[in-house]
Amino acid sequence: MMFENPINTAISSWRWNRFFHPRGYNSPISEVLMNKAELVSAVADKAGITKAQAAAALDQVLGGIAGALRAGDKVTLVGFGTFSVANRGARTGRNPRDNKPIKIAAKKVAKFKPGKKLADEVNGKGGKKRK
Known part of the structure; x- marks a missing residue:
């Protein structure tokens, strides 16, 4: 079969x-899932601009966030969330093939913490609207 x-x-x-x-x-x-091309298409449709303009705008936004994180800054988009950099310390891990300990170097990682409005929308609460 x-x-x-x-x-x-x-x-x-x-x-x-x-x-x-x-x-x-x-x-x-x-x-x-939504990939970058689908996000660009959705932005273009909502904003009434071409896909090329939407792609350029999205690239600038993502590039700005990446640049700020590279510089060690925190990026806060009120209602959406906060992007930040965290330091992950060196640690000892295990090689899954032979179960021997290996050293994992320290590194910086990007973090995202969703804002209250985004969290409420994801959970179906719709978020509170201000007067």
Whole structure:
């Protein structure tokens, strides 16, 4: 018996991920994603501009956030969230092949903390509107 192609339908993809995905995703909702091209298209449609203009604007916003984080600054978008840099210290990990300890170097990582309005919208509360 041959296996069903997991790409054919959302349900078969859900079943495939449920049993074979390394993190064991078990919900069809985990299949819903928005990539950069879809975000550019949505911005262009909402703002009434071309996709090229929307892509340029998005690149500038993301570049500005990345530049500020590179400089060690914190970026706060009120109602949306805060981007910041955290220092992750050096630590000892384990090589999964031979279970021997390895040294993992210290590094900086980007963090995002959602704002209250965004968190409320994600949780279906709609957020409080100010007068």
